[in-house]
Amino acid sequence: MNAIQLKVIPHQTHSGLPYQHLHIEITNDNGIIMLADLKGLKLPPGIDFTQGIVIEGKGPIWLYGYLVHECHPAAWVGCYDPRLGIVVVSTHTHEVSISEVFKVDMPVLGGSECSLSRQFESCLRVKFRFEQVQHSLEAMVNQTARIEKGKHFKIFPTFNKLFIC
Structure with missing residues (x-):
């Protein structure tokens, strides 16, 4: 197909x-x-x-x-x-x-039922990927906070980066 x-x-x-x-x-x-x-x-x-x-x-x-x-x-x-x-x-x-x-x-x-179903499945996949990234960022923050006590950090989710100041 x-x-x-x-x-x-x-x-x-x-x-x-x-x-x-x-x-x-x-x-x-x-x-x-x-x-x-x-x-x-x-x-x-x-x-x-x-x-x-x-x-x-x-x-x-x-x-x-x-x-x-x-x-x-x-x-x-x-x-x-x-x-x-x-x-x-x-x-x-x-x-x-x-x-x-x-x-x-x-x-x-x-036949939009199939199309809507595909769109819904696609949205679920994107949401799942976002939650995976969010979970990974939270884990990085927690790990960084333990290692770098006393330092400040900022998360910029748009760039998927963790900046330690």
């Missing part, structure tokens, strides 16, 4: 312009993909290139670049920005212009 899954959902903008929503999902446990994951990655079958395609989902810039290239035959291509909406980045039609922004409600992604 590829670490990248693509799903197409027919949708429309607030103004009624129909498009196809291309959702990206990273399916591996750590949420990190490698360049090798692009090999063999294909757009889902049944895409109607007479409409626009909007790319949305978590992914690195090089994945978005690849997908914009693959979607090139479409009437227009946009990327979803949660702050703005759909931003048109490529067009072959006079209906839309480069840099045009469309307001949109996100489509409902079918």
Whole structure:
């Protein structure tokens, strides 16, 4: 199974312009993909290139670049920005212009139970790792406090470092 899954959902903008929503999902446990994951990655079958395609989902810039290239035959291509909406980045039609922004409600992604389950599992793993790091830092502090009596120390968890002053 590829670490990248693509799903197409027919949708429309607030103004009624129909498009196809291309959702990206990273399916591996750590949420990190490698360049090798692009090999063999294909757009889902049944895409109607007479409409626009909007790319949305978590992914690195090089994945978005690849997908914009693959979607090139479409009437227009946009990327979803949660702050703005759909931003048109490529067009072959006079209906839309480069840099045009469309307001949109996100489509409902079918099968989201699996996606939510994966997200929950991922959150639990991150929480568990954080607790492990926190426990290790506390152990270091306790050990340092015993060894370095009389000295002051500060923990900067953002840097995962223990500084002894």
